[in-house]
Amino acid sequence: MKIRFLGAAGTVTGSRYLLTHGGQNLLVDCGLFQGVKNIRSRNWKPFPVAPKDISAIVLTHAHLDHSGYLPRLMREGFDGPVWTTPASRELVEILLEDSAHLQEEDARHANRHGYSKHHPAEPLYTAEDARHAMKHVRSTGFGEPVTIGPFHVTFSGAGHILGAASIRVECAGKSITFSGDLGRPDDPVMKPPEPLAPTDWLVVESTYGDRLHPKDDPYETLAGIVSRTAARGGTVLLPSFAVGRAQALMYLLSRLMDEHRIPELPVFLDSPMAIDVTGVFRHYRHEHRLSQDACDRVRDAVTYTRTPEESEALASNRYPKVIIAGAGMLNGGRILHQLIAFGADPRNTVVIAGFQAEGTRGDALLKGKRSLRIFGSDVPINCEVTQIEGLSAHADYSEILDWLRPLERAPRRVFVTHGEPVASDSLRQKLEHELGWSAVVPEQDEAFDLK
Ligand SMILES: [Zn+2]
Numbered sequence: 001m002k003i004r005f006l007g008a009a010g011t012v013t014g015s016r017y018l019l020t021h022g023g024q025n026l027l028v029d030c031g032l033f034q035g036v037k038n039i040r041s042r043n044w045k046p047f048p049v050a051p052k053d054i055s056a057i058v059l060t061h062a063h064l065d066h067s068g069y070l071p072r073l074m075r076e077g078f079d080g081p082v083w084t085t086p087a088s089r090e091l092v093e094i095l096l097e098d099s100a101h102l103q104e105e106d107a108r109h110a111n112r113h114g115y116s117k118h119h120p121a122e123p124l125y126t127a128e129d130a131r132h133a134m135k136h137v138r139s140t141g142f143g144e145p146v147t148i149g150p151f152h153v154t155f156s157g158a159g160h161i162l163g164a165a166s167i168r169v170e171c172a173g174k175s176i177t178f179s180g181d182l183g184r185p186d187d188p189v190m191k192p193p194e195p196l197a198p199t200d201w202l203v204v205e206s207t208y209g210d211r212l213h214p215k216d217d218p219y220e221t222l223a224g225i226v227s228r229t230a231a232r233g234g235t236v237l238l239p240s241f242a243v244g245r246a247q248a249l250m251y252l253l254s255r256l257m258d259e260h261r262i263p264e265l266p267v268f269l270d271s272p273m274a275i276d277v278t279g280v281f282r283h284y285r286h287e288h289r290l291s292q293d294a295c296d297r298v299r300d301a302v303t304y305t306r307t308p309e310e311s312e313a314l315a316s317n318r319y320p321k322v323i324i325a326g327a328g329m330l331n332g333g334r335i336l337h338q339l340i341a342f343g344a345d346p347r348n349t350v351v352i353a354g355f356q357a358e359g360t361r362g363d364a365l366l367k368g369k370r371s372l373r374i375f376g377s378d379v380p381i382n383c384e385v386t387q388i389e390g391l392s393a394h395a396d397y398s399e400i401l402d403w404l405r406p407l408e409r410a411p412r413r414v415f416v417t418h419g420e421p422v423a424s425d426s427l428r429q430k431l432e433h434e435l436g437w438s439a440v441v442p443e444q445d446e447a448f449d450l451k
Contacts, residue, residue, distance in 0.1 A: 001171050003201075004447040006048055007031060008418040011039060012207055013065035015418060017178065018049060021171050024149040025049060027057045028167060028178050028203075030082075032068030032099070035357055043069065043124055048445060051078035056148040058155075059084040060180030061164035062091035062243065068099050071125035071133040079136075083146050085155050086139040087163030087284045091243060093134050094276050098242075100130040102332075142194075156194045159183020160393050161244040162281060162288060164190075168197060174450060176201040177411075181418070182395040182403060188219070189248045189288050190393070193403055201450055202411040204404070206419030208396040209427030218353075218390040222252050225351055225386055226262040230320045234347030234383070239335045239362065241328035242274040244393050245353060247281050247298075249324055251290060254301035268314055270305045270325040270334050315341035328354060330361035336374050339381070343372070348383035353391050397427055401434060414439040415448075 001021045007014030007029075014033035019026045033042040051073050059067050059082060070082065070092075084092065103123035110121035140146050142165065145154045150172065155165035160183035167178045177199040185192040196202075229236045240246040246269065256262045269275055281288065282295050290298070302324075305311045311334050314323060323342075326333035342348045356362035361372050370381045395403065414431055416424045416439055424441045431439040442448070 001174060001176070001450040002447060003176065003203075003415070003450060005415070005417065005442040005444065007033065007042075007444070008065075009442050009444045009446065010421050010424070011035075012418055012420060013039065014042060014069075015060070015066045016069070017203060018054075019151065019169060019171070019176070021150050024151070025054045026148060026151050026153075026169065027054050028169070029060055029066045030057050030069045030073055031065040034065055036359065043072070047073060047076060051076040054078050054080060056080045057082040058148075058153050058167055059088060059092065060158065060167055060178060061161055062088045062095050063161065063181065064095055064099050066181070067092050067095065071096060071100065071129035074133045074136065075125060075129055081148075082133075082137045083148070083153065084137065084139055085142060085163045085165055087280060087287055088165070089137050089139040089163075090280045090283070091161075091163055091277065092137060094273060094280070095243070096130040096133060097127060098273050100125055100127040156197075157191060157287070159187060159190045159193045161190065162284060166193065166196070168199065174201075175199045176203065176450060179204045181205055181207070181393070182400060183393060184213075184395050184399055185402070187248075187289075187393070189244070189251060189290060191287070191289060193395070196403060196407055198407060198409050200412050201415070202413075203415045203417055204400065204427070205394070206397075206400075206416050206424040206427040207394045208392070209400070209416065209419045209423035211396055211423070212398055213392055213396045214389045216390050218388050219252055219256070221388050221390075222249075223256050223261045225349055225388070226253070226256065226265070226322060229347070229349040229384070230263050230265055232347040233320055234345065234349060235320060235342050236322045237335065237338050237342055237348065237350040238322065238324045238353065239328055239330050239350070240271075240274065240324050240326060240353065242271055242277050242326050245328060245391060246271065246274040246324050246326075247278055248391055249353070250278070250298045250302050251294065253322060254294075254298045257301060258297065263320075266319070266321045267302045268305050268321065268323045269302050270311050270314060270323050270338065272306050274324070274326060275304045275306055311337065314338065329356050329363070330365070330372075339372065340374060340379050343379055343381045343383055346382045346384070350381070350383055350385055351388055352385070353388045355392070397430060400427065401430060404431075404435065410435065410437045412438065416441045
Protein backbone atom coordinates (compact mmCIF):
# COMPACT_ATOMS: atom_id res chain seq x y z
CA MET A 1 0.00 0.00 0.00
CA LYS A 2 1.17 3.52 -0.79
CA ILE A 3 -0.01 6.90 0.49
CA ARG A 4 0.32 10.24 -1.24
CA PHE A 5 -0.52 13.56 0.42
CA LEU A 6 -2.45 15.67 -2.07
CA GLY A 7 -3.56 18.35 0.43
CA ALA A 8 -3.72 19.42 4.09
CA ALA A 9 0.09 19.12 4.03
CA GLY A 10 1.67 22.30 5.39
CA THR A 11 -1.79 23.89 5.59
CA VAL A 12 -5.14 23.30 7.34
CA THR A 13 -7.37 22.98 4.29
CA GLY A 14 -7.68 20.84 1.17
CA SER A 15 -7.68 17.43 2.90
CA ARG A 16 -6.97 14.82 0.18
CA TYR A 17 -5.02 11.62 0.79
CA LEU A 18 -4.55 8.97 -1.88
CA LEU A 19 -4.11 5.30 -0.98
CA THR A 20 -2.94 2.99 -3.74
CA HIS A 21 -2.74 -0.78 -3.79
CA GLY A 22 -2.73 -3.25 -6.69
CA GLY A 23 -3.56 -0.54 -9.22
CA GLN A 24 -6.59 0.67 -7.24
CA ASN A 25 -6.83 4.22 -5.88
CA LEU A 26 -8.86 5.21 -2.84
CA LEU A 27 -9.14 8.92 -2.06
CA VAL A 28 -9.63 9.77 1.61
CA ASP A 29 -11.36 13.18 1.77
CA CYS A 30 -11.87 15.47 -1.19
CA GLY A 31 -11.51 18.92 0.31
CA LEU A 32 -11.43 22.46 -0.99
CA PHE A 33 -8.42 24.63 -0.37
CA GLN A 34 -9.67 27.68 1.55
CA GLY A 35 -8.22 30.89 2.97
CA VAL A 36 -5.75 33.24 1.31
CA LYS A 37 -5.68 33.53 -2.47
CA ASN A 38 -2.52 31.56 -3.21
CA ILE A 39 -3.95 28.58 -1.28
CA ARG A 40 -7.39 28.87 -2.92
CA SER A 41 -5.79 28.99 -6.36
CA ARG A 42 -4.79 25.33 -5.88
CA ASN A 43 -8.44 24.39 -6.44
CA TRP A 44 -7.98 25.43 -10.06
CA LYS A 45 -4.92 23.26 -10.75
CA PRO A 46 -5.43 19.93 -12.53
CA PHE A 47 -5.86 17.09 -10.04
CA PRO A 48 -2.49 15.29 -9.70
CA VAL A 49 -4.06 11.90 -10.52
CA ALA A 50 -6.49 11.37 -13.39
CA PRO A 51 -9.88 11.55 -11.61
CA LYS A 52 -11.22 8.66 -13.69
CA ASP A 53 -8.48 6.43 -12.21
CA ILE A 54 -9.78 6.91 -8.66
CA SER A 55 -11.94 3.92 -7.69
CA ALA A 56 -13.79 5.48 -4.76
CA ILE A 57 -13.74 8.27 -2.21
CA VAL A 58 -14.36 8.12 1.54
CA LEU A 59 -15.16 11.29 3.50
CA THR A 60 -14.35 11.79 7.19
CA HIS A 61 -16.93 14.60 7.55
CA ALA A 62 -18.95 17.28 5.82
CA HIS A 63 -16.84 20.42 6.30
CA LEU A 64 -15.94 21.84 2.89
CA ASP A 65 -12.20 21.58 3.45
CA HIS A 66 -12.87 17.80 3.48
CA SER A 67 -15.76 17.45 1.00
CA GLY A 68 -16.00 20.65 -1.03
CA TYR A 69 -13.95 19.55 -4.07
CA LEU A 70 -16.28 16.64 -4.90
CA PRO A 71 -18.38 18.38 -7.59
CA ARG A 72 -15.22 19.57 -9.33
CA LEU A 73 -13.60 16.11 -9.28
CA MET A 74 -16.76 14.62 -10.83
CA ARG A 75 -16.73 17.30 -13.49
CA GLU A 76 -13.13 16.27 -14.24
CA GLY A 77 -14.08 12.62 -14.73
CA PHE A 78 -14.37 10.85 -11.37
CA ASP A 79 -17.26 8.40 -11.65
CA GLY A 80 -17.05 6.12 -8.61
CA PRO A 81 -18.92 5.91 -5.31
CA VAL A 82 -18.37 8.26 -2.37
CA TRP A 83 -18.84 6.74 1.10
CA THR A 84 -19.53 8.57 4.32
CA THR A 85 -21.81 8.33 7.39
CA PRO A 86 -25.58 8.99 7.06
CA ALA A 87 -25.50 12.31 8.97
CA SER A 88 -22.47 13.47 6.98
CA ARG A 89 -24.30 12.66 3.76
CA GLU A 90 -27.16 15.01 4.72
CA LEU A 91 -24.75 17.76 5.81
CA VAL A 92 -22.61 17.37 2.65
CA GLU A 93 -25.74 17.98 0.58
CA ILE A 94 -26.52 21.24 2.44
CA LEU A 95 -22.90 22.47 2.40
CA LEU A 96 -22.18 21.63 -1.26
CA GLU A 97 -25.28 23.45 -2.42
CA ASP A 98 -24.26 26.53 -0.46
CA SER A 99 -20.67 26.24 -1.70
CA ALA A 100 -21.86 26.02 -5.32
CA HIS A 101 -23.94 29.18 -4.92
CA LEU A 102 -20.90 30.99 -3.49
CA GLN A 103 -18.75 29.79 -6.42
CA GLU A 104 -21.37 31.04 -8.88
CA GLU A 105 -21.63 34.34 -7.01
CA ASP A 106 -17.82 34.77 -7.08
CA ALA A 107 -17.77 34.18 -10.84
CA ARG A 108 -20.59 36.71 -11.40
CA HIS A 109 -18.75 39.22 -9.20
CA ALA A 110 -15.49 38.71 -11.12
CA ASN A 111 -17.32 39.21 -14.42
CA ARG A 112 -19.04 42.39 -13.22
CA HIS A 113 -15.77 43.88 -12.04
CA GLY A 114 -13.59 42.35 -14.75
CA TYR A 115 -10.77 41.20 -12.47
CA SER A 116 -10.58 37.56 -13.58
CA LYS A 117 -7.81 36.36 -15.89
CA HIS A 118 -10.47 34.30 -17.65
CA HIS A 119 -13.23 35.83 -19.76
CA PRO A 120 -15.82 35.07 -18.84
CA ALA A 121 -14.89 33.86 -15.34
CA GLU A 122 -16.31 30.38 -14.65
CA PRO A 123 -17.38 29.05 -11.25
CA LEU A 124 -15.28 26.16 -9.87
CA TYR A 125 -18.59 24.27 -10.02
CA THR A 126 -22.27 25.02 -10.28
CA ALA A 127 -25.33 24.09 -8.21
CA GLU A 128 -26.12 21.53 -10.89
CA ASP A 129 -22.63 19.98 -10.48
CA ALA A 130 -23.27 19.78 -6.72
CA ARG A 131 -26.63 18.04 -7.22
CA HIS A 132 -25.02 15.63 -9.66
CA ALA A 133 -22.22 14.86 -7.19
CA MET A 134 -24.75 13.95 -4.48
CA LYS A 135 -26.03 11.10 -6.68
CA HIS A 136 -22.70 9.35 -6.03
CA VAL A 137 -22.71 9.75 -2.25
CA ARG A 138 -23.66 6.64 -0.26
CA SER A 139 -23.69 6.11 3.46
CA THR A 140 -22.78 3.46 6.01
CA GLY A 141 -23.11 3.63 9.79
CA PHE A 142 -20.34 3.90 12.36
CA GLY A 143 -18.75 0.46 12.82
CA GLU A 144 -20.32 -0.96 9.62
CA PRO A 145 -17.39 -1.79 7.31
CA VAL A 146 -17.49 -1.22 3.55
CA THR A 147 -15.32 -3.12 1.07
CA ILE A 148 -13.94 -1.12 -1.84
CA GLY A 149 -11.69 -3.34 -4.01
CA PRO A 150 -8.76 -4.35 -1.79
CA PHE A 151 -9.66 -1.79 0.89
CA HIS A 152 -11.83 -2.49 3.93
CA VAL A 153 -13.03 0.78 5.41
CA THR A 154 -14.58 1.39 8.85
CA PHE A 155 -15.91 4.69 10.21
CA SER A 156 -15.76 5.46 13.95
CA GLY A 157 -17.00 8.55 15.82
CA ALA A 158 -14.54 11.47 15.95
CA GLY A 159 -16.73 14.01 17.81
CA HIS A 160 -15.97 17.35 16.07
CA ILE A 161 -19.29 17.81 14.21
CA LEU A 162 -22.34 15.68 13.55
CA GLY A 163 -21.46 12.61 11.47
CA ALA A 164 -17.69 13.18 11.77
CA ALA A 165 -15.57 10.03 11.65
CA SER A 166 -12.09 8.69 11.95
CA ILE A 167 -11.52 6.24 9.10
CA ARG A 168 -9.65 2.96 9.39
CA VAL A 169 -8.53 1.32 6.15
CA GLU A 170 -7.35 -2.29 6.15
CA CYS A 171 -5.59 -3.65 3.10
CA ALA A 172 -3.38 -6.72 2.53
CA GLY A 173 -3.13 -7.44 6.26
CA LYS A 174 -2.04 -3.88 7.18
CA SER A 175 -4.00 -0.94 8.58
CA ILE A 176 -3.90 2.82 8.39
CA THR A 177 -6.15 5.15 10.39
CA PHE A 178 -7.08 8.74 9.50
CA SER A 179 -8.09 10.74 12.58
CA GLY A 180 -10.18 13.16 10.52
CA ASP A 181 -10.85 16.36 12.43
CA LEU A 182 -10.77 15.28 16.04
CA GLY A 183 -13.33 16.63 18.51
CA ARG A 184 -13.01 17.28 22.22
CA PRO A 185 -13.72 15.13 25.26
CA ASP A 186 -16.01 17.72 26.92
CA ASP A 187 -17.84 19.33 24.04
CA PRO A 188 -21.29 20.58 25.21
CA VAL A 189 -23.06 19.01 22.21
CA MET A 190 -20.86 16.38 20.55
CA LYS A 191 -19.82 13.07 22.11
CA PRO A 192 -16.09 12.46 22.67
CA PRO A 193 -14.06 10.72 19.94
CA GLU A 194 -14.22 6.90 20.14
CA PRO A 195 -11.03 5.19 21.36
CA LEU A 196 -8.44 4.52 18.69
CA ALA A 197 -7.90 0.87 17.68
CA PRO A 198 -4.34 -0.41 17.14
CA THR A 199 -3.09 0.64 13.72
CA ASP A 200 0.06 0.20 11.64
CA TRP A 201 0.07 3.79 10.38
CA LEU A 202 -1.75 6.88 11.55
CA VAL A 203 -2.59 10.20 9.89
CA VAL A 204 -3.43 12.74 12.58
CA GLU A 205 -4.70 16.32 12.34
CA SER A 206 -2.81 19.18 14.03
CA THR A 207 -5.01 22.31 13.76
CA TYR A 208 -4.16 23.07 17.41
CA GLY A 209 -0.88 21.09 17.41
CA ASP A 210 0.92 23.90 19.24
CA ARG A 211 -1.90 25.32 21.39
CA LEU A 212 -4.04 24.60 24.44
CA HIS A 213 -7.63 25.82 24.63
CA PRO A 214 -8.30 28.35 27.41
CA LYS A 215 -10.05 26.91 30.43
CA ASP A 216 -12.82 29.60 30.37
CA ASP A 217 -16.29 28.11 30.56
CA PRO A 218 -18.18 29.41 27.48
CA TYR A 219 -21.41 28.93 29.42
CA GLU A 220 -20.35 31.47 32.06
CA THR A 221 -18.91 33.90 29.51
CA LEU A 222 -22.11 33.84 27.46
CA ALA A 223 -24.24 34.40 30.59
CA GLY A 224 -22.26 37.55 31.40
CA ILE A 225 -22.41 38.94 27.85
CA VAL A 226 -26.16 38.43 27.41
CA SER A 227 -27.03 39.76 30.89
CA ARG A 228 -25.08 43.00 30.60
CA THR A 229 -26.25 43.65 27.02
CA ALA A 230 -29.90 43.06 28.00
CA ALA A 231 -29.45 45.39 31.01
CA ARG A 232 -28.39 48.14 28.55
CA GLY A 233 -31.47 47.40 26.43
CA GLY A 234 -29.20 46.10 23.66
CA THR A 235 -29.04 43.27 21.12
CA VAL A 236 -26.42 40.50 21.08
CA LEU A 237 -25.09 39.49 17.64
CA LEU A 238 -23.52 36.04 17.47
CA PRO A 239 -21.80 35.45 14.12
CA SER A 240 -21.68 31.69 13.73
CA PHE A 241 -20.81 28.77 11.48
CA ALA A 242 -23.93 26.88 10.39
CA VAL A 243 -22.72 23.44 11.46
CA GLY A 244 -22.02 22.78 15.13
CA ARG A 245 -21.36 26.27 16.50
CA ALA A 246 -24.90 27.58 15.88
CA GLN A 247 -26.46 24.52 17.54
CA ALA A 248 -24.09 24.75 20.54
CA LEU A 249 -24.95 28.45 21.01
CA MET A 250 -28.70 27.78 20.82
CA TYR A 251 -28.37 25.01 23.36
CA LEU A 252 -26.30 27.13 25.79
CA LEU A 253 -28.78 30.04 25.49
CA SER A 254 -31.83 27.84 26.13
CA ARG A 255 -30.11 26.30 29.17
CA LEU A 256 -29.15 29.74 30.54
CA MET A 257 -32.79 30.86 30.25
CA ASP A 258 -34.07 27.65 31.90
CA GLU A 259 -31.69 28.22 34.79
CA HIS A 260 -32.70 31.90 35.01
CA ARG A 261 -29.08 32.94 34.48
CA ILE A 262 -30.14 35.36 31.73
CA PRO A 263 -33.44 37.15 31.11
CA GLU A 264 -36.02 35.42 28.86
CA LEU A 265 -35.07 37.10 25.58
CA PRO A 266 -36.14 36.33 22.05
CA VAL A 267 -33.42 34.34 20.27
CA PHE A 268 -33.36 34.32 16.46
CA LEU A 269 -31.53 31.90 14.18
CA ASP A 270 -31.08 34.07 11.11
CA SER A 271 -29.50 31.60 8.70
CA PRO A 272 -31.41 29.28 6.34
CA MET A 273 -28.40 26.96 6.19
CA ALA A 274 -28.09 26.71 10.00
CA ILE A 275 -31.86 26.08 10.19
CA ASP A 276 -31.48 23.14 7.77
CA VAL A 277 -28.49 21.81 9.70
CA THR A 278 -30.44 22.02 12.98
CA GLY A 279 -33.07 19.77 11.38
CA VAL A 280 -30.35 17.16 10.73
CA PHE A 281 -29.28 17.39 14.41
CA ARG A 282 -32.84 16.56 15.49
CA HIS A 283 -32.85 13.62 13.10
CA TYR A 284 -29.63 12.05 14.52
CA ARG A 285 -30.31 12.48 18.21
CA HIS A 286 -28.35 9.37 19.28
CA GLU A 287 -25.17 10.82 17.72
CA HIS A 288 -24.88 13.82 20.06
CA ARG A 289 -25.36 14.57 23.75
CA LEU A 290 -28.66 16.51 23.57
CA SER A 291 -31.73 14.66 24.80
CA GLN A 292 -35.08 14.86 23.03
CA ASP A 293 -36.17 17.27 25.79
CA ALA A 294 -33.15 19.51 25.24
CA CYS A 295 -33.79 19.50 21.47
CA ASP A 296 -37.45 20.43 22.05
CA ARG A 297 -36.44 23.17 24.47
CA VAL A 298 -34.02 24.64 21.91
CA ARG A 299 -36.78 24.54 19.27
CA ASP A 300 -39.18 26.37 21.63
CA ALA A 301 -36.60 28.96 22.70
CA VAL A 302 -35.42 29.93 19.21
CA THR A 303 -37.30 31.63 16.36
CA TYR A 304 -36.12 30.75 12.86
CA THR A 305 -36.03 33.60 10.35
CA ARG A 306 -35.80 31.82 7.02
CA THR A 307 -36.97 34.42 4.50
CA PRO A 308 -35.12 37.66 3.64
CA GLU A 309 -38.23 39.59 4.74
CA GLU A 310 -38.16 38.00 8.21
CA SER A 311 -34.43 38.73 8.44
CA GLU A 312 -34.93 42.38 7.44
CA ALA A 313 -37.70 42.76 10.03
CA LEU A 314 -35.12 41.92 12.74
CA ALA A 315 -33.03 44.91 11.73
CA SER A 316 -35.87 47.29 12.62
CA ASN A 317 -36.75 45.47 15.88
CA ARG A 318 -35.16 47.61 18.63
CA TYR A 319 -36.05 45.38 21.61
CA PRO A 320 -33.31 43.42 23.44
CA LYS A 321 -32.71 40.07 21.75
CA VAL A 322 -30.07 37.63 20.53
CA ILE A 323 -29.41 37.05 16.81
CA ILE A 324 -27.32 34.09 15.62
CA ALA A 325 -26.39 34.54 11.96
CA GLY A 326 -23.78 33.37 9.44
CA ALA A 327 -21.03 33.68 8.48
CA GLY A 328 -18.82 32.85 11.43
CA MET A 329 -15.91 35.07 10.35
CA LEU A 330 -18.16 37.91 9.10
CA ASN A 331 -16.95 37.23 5.56
CA GLY A 332 -20.48 37.12 4.13
CA GLY A 333 -24.02 36.15 4.99
CA ARG A 334 -26.83 37.85 6.89
CA ILE A 335 -24.65 38.87 9.84
CA LEU A 336 -23.39 41.73 7.62
CA HIS A 337 -26.89 43.24 7.37
CA GLN A 338 -27.30 42.87 11.13
CA LEU A 339 -23.94 44.58 11.74
CA ILE A 340 -25.10 47.51 9.61
CA ALA A 341 -28.30 47.66 11.70
CA PHE A 342 -26.81 47.15 15.17
CA GLY A 343 -23.05 47.83 15.02
CA ALA A 344 -23.19 51.59 15.61
CA ASP A 345 -25.19 51.52 18.87
CA PRO A 346 -23.03 51.17 22.04
CA ARG A 347 -25.84 49.31 23.83
CA ASN A 348 -25.37 46.28 21.53
CA THR A 349 -22.68 43.58 21.54
CA VAL A 350 -21.04 41.53 18.80
CA VAL A 351 -19.48 38.29 20.02
CA ILE A 352 -16.66 36.64 18.10
CA ALA A 353 -16.58 32.89 18.72
CA GLY A 354 -13.81 30.66 17.47
CA PHE A 355 -10.93 30.84 15.04
CA GLN A 356 -10.89 33.90 12.72
CA ALA A 357 -8.76 33.57 9.60
CA GLU A 358 -6.32 36.36 8.77
CA GLY A 359 -7.91 39.06 6.64
CA THR A 360 -11.53 38.40 7.66
CA ARG A 361 -13.73 41.07 9.28
CA GLY A 362 -13.87 38.93 12.44
CA ASP A 363 -10.08 39.05 12.61
CA ALA A 364 -10.12 42.84 12.09
CA LEU A 365 -12.59 43.32 14.98
CA LEU A 366 -10.47 41.19 17.31
CA LYS A 367 -7.45 43.32 16.39
CA GLY A 368 -9.33 46.46 17.49
CA LYS A 369 -10.61 47.81 14.18
CA ARG A 370 -13.81 49.79 14.83
CA SER A 371 -14.97 50.51 11.30
CA LEU A 372 -15.73 47.77 8.78
CA ARG A 373 -16.07 47.96 5.02
CA ILE A 374 -19.42 46.30 4.19
CA PHE A 375 -21.04 46.42 0.73
CA GLY A 376 -18.83 49.32 -0.28
CA SER A 377 -19.52 51.52 2.77
CA ASP A 378 -17.63 52.11 6.02
CA VAL A 379 -19.77 50.89 8.92
CA PRO A 380 -18.85 52.27 12.36
CA ILE A 381 -18.66 49.65 15.12
CA ASN A 382 -19.40 51.46 18.37
CA CYS A 383 -21.03 48.46 20.05
CA GLU A 384 -19.19 46.24 22.52
CA VAL A 385 -16.92 43.73 20.76
CA THR A 386 -16.08 40.64 22.76
CA GLN A 387 -15.05 37.04 22.38
CA ILE A 388 -16.10 33.60 23.59
CA GLU A 389 -13.33 31.04 23.72
CA GLY A 390 -13.59 27.37 24.48
CA LEU A 391 -16.19 26.50 21.81
CA SER A 392 -13.62 25.07 19.41
CA ALA A 393 -14.64 21.82 17.70
CA HIS A 394 -10.98 20.68 17.49
CA ALA A 395 -8.97 18.89 20.14
CA ASP A 396 -5.93 20.84 21.35
CA TYR A 397 -2.55 19.11 21.51
CA SER A 398 -2.99 17.71 24.99
CA GLU A 399 -6.42 16.31 24.02
CA ILE A 400 -4.88 14.75 20.89
CA LEU A 401 -2.12 13.14 22.98
CA ASP A 402 -4.73 11.88 25.48
CA TRP A 403 -6.56 10.22 22.57
CA LEU A 404 -3.37 8.53 21.33
CA ARG A 405 -1.75 7.56 24.63
CA PRO A 406 -3.90 4.47 25.43
CA LEU A 407 -2.64 2.68 22.28
CA GLU A 408 -0.68 -0.33 23.50
CA ARG A 409 1.49 -0.57 20.40
CA ALA A 410 2.96 2.51 18.73
CA PRO A 411 2.05 2.94 15.06
CA ARG A 412 5.04 2.29 12.77
CA ARG A 413 4.81 5.91 11.79
CA VAL A 414 2.52 8.87 12.35
CA PHE A 415 1.90 11.39 9.56
CA VAL A 416 1.02 14.79 11.02
CA THR A 417 -1.25 16.82 8.71
CA HIS A 418 -3.99 19.50 8.66
CA GLY A 419 -2.09 22.25 10.45
CA GLU A 420 -0.04 25.36 9.83
CA PRO A 421 3.64 24.29 9.54
CA VAL A 422 4.50 25.45 13.08
CA ALA A 423 1.52 23.62 14.62
CA SER A 424 2.21 20.38 12.73
CA ASP A 425 5.89 20.37 13.62
CA SER A 426 5.12 21.10 17.24
CA LEU A 427 2.80 18.08 17.44
CA ARG A 428 5.39 15.94 15.64
CA GLN A 429 7.95 16.82 18.31
CA LYS A 430 5.50 16.01 21.10
CA LEU A 431 4.72 12.63 19.54
CA GLU A 432 8.44 11.86 19.37
CA HIS A 433 9.42 13.20 22.80
CA GLU A 434 6.36 12.46 24.95
CA LEU A 435 5.20 9.18 23.37
CA GLY A 436 8.47 8.04 21.76
CA TRP A 437 6.70 7.48 18.42
CA SER A 438 8.12 7.94 14.94
CA ALA A 439 6.38 10.92 13.33
CA VAL A 440 6.77 12.97 10.17
CA VAL A 441 5.13 16.06 8.67
CA PRO A 442 4.59 15.17 5.00
CA GLU A 443 4.96 17.78 2.30
CA GLN A 444 2.42 18.54 -0.41
CA ASP A 445 2.52 15.69 -2.99
CA GLU A 446 4.95 13.61 -0.93
CA ALA A 447 4.39 9.84 -1.17
CA PHE A 448 5.34 7.01 1.21
CA ASP A 449 5.47 3.26 0.79
CA LEU A 450 3.57 1.59 3.62
CA LYS A 451 5.61 -1.58 4.05
ZN1 LIG B 1 -13.85 19.92 10.22
